[in-house]
Amino acid sequence: MSRTPRDPEGRMPLREHLVEVRKRVVRIALGLLAGAILGWIVYDPLLDALVEPLARASEERGALIGLNFDGVATAIDIHFKVALFLGVIVSSPWWLYQVFAFVNPGLTRDERKYVFGFLAAAVPMFLGGVVMAWLVLPSVVLVLNSFVPEGNANLIGAQLYLGFVMRLVLACGIAFLVPVFMVVLNLMGVVSARTWLAGWRWAILVSFVFAAMVTPTLDVMTMFGLATPICVLYFAATGICFLHDRRTARRRVVPAE
Template sequence: MPRTPRDPEGRMPLREHLVEIRKRVVRIALGLLVGAVLGWILYDPLLDALMHPLEQAAERRDALIGLNFDGVATAIDMRVKVSLFLGVIVSSPWWLYQVFAFVNPGLTGTERRYVYGFLCAAVPMFLAGAWLAWSVLPYVVEVLNDFVPEGGANLVGAQMYLSFVMRLILACGIAFLVPVFMVVLNLMGTVRARTWLAGWRWAVLVSFLFAAIVTPTMDVLSMFGIAGPICALYFVATGICFLHDRRVDRRRVAAPVE
């Protein structure tokens, strides 16, 4: 089918926009489907990994602690959710690229370079945050089970436990994207490094509040294990912004005045 001609200003007609949206949505859906199929295949080892913190807590306390599938369809429902969750994570580079490919025609050359850099940094940073949450999960489960009275059992609802783990992983993954946004906004000239540095106290406070929310325990070690890396990344991103601002200021001073 021939492409619809653009107007003199280079803007894409509405009909072509709708066709492009449909194409990108279909490709994103196919990527999620492939990731979900992989999640379905890997469900058993993934479920074993999810249950391992509970098994460790049960062994340490010598108590009955495990997952409770409290419905006829709970097992199959949990398998579908786990598969979709893993599909979203595995296919993140693909659907992030599709979003960029949709907005790409409306960006300048400089903006495209920034977005490419964002994509290259966002995926590993998101995965790093997810890995941190996964590493802290056993300690969180252990501390929470310390509140179970002696002789008591803790049969955790499978759906509730899965929702808790998903929230923890997604929240930490998204939190690790904040430094990437900071650098991109600085590269685009929107926010100077001094602005980020001036708000460091608020950044530290928000980081620890965030860690306290996603790890609802009295364990200080777990809270510092999440808040510490987030604060460190904030200051690293601020340092990168300072280096960029210094280069920009030098170019401005060296540029001839017209």
């Protein structure tokens, strides 16, 4: 069976794109499954690490602070969620590659060279966001528990606490991918640096709204702690885009004979 012909630039027709979507989704699911199996195996030490900020806050506050498994199926439900949480993190190089392997056939030959550069930047940026969230988590938990009155216990619902932690960690990782997308779109000539700079007010607003949604508490420090690095990365990516646009403009200038 012959393949569907491509255009002169090497782009795929719609039918091949749909087939490619299915193939990449299946591969991403298999990667997440493999990572989740690892998460299932190491569940106990992983749960201990996730709960460690509560134990530290309990020790520093001298109060009873811990998890409350308040349902018959809560423990097994959390087991699955924690396993999948680790699966998303450890398989991030794989699913990021699949995303851009899907985009790659739709690009021209000149644009495809940026895919590998994106992947080389996207993986450490995602993991960097995960690490940053993990480092600030103990401080966040301690601050939030500092409002518990003396002599009182704070038994937090396991679903509520672990959902908050996993959402915070993964959201930071995804947020740190935004500057990489910005640079790639600029390198491909889709969005100019001036366009990114013109939207700086919206970028700051969206960053703080995103931080507020990820940390639905009254802790303003957490919101600022998450939104600030996102804003810094936005402006850093805009600066890189300006350098690229300037370099591109110079190349277009034909030297006088």
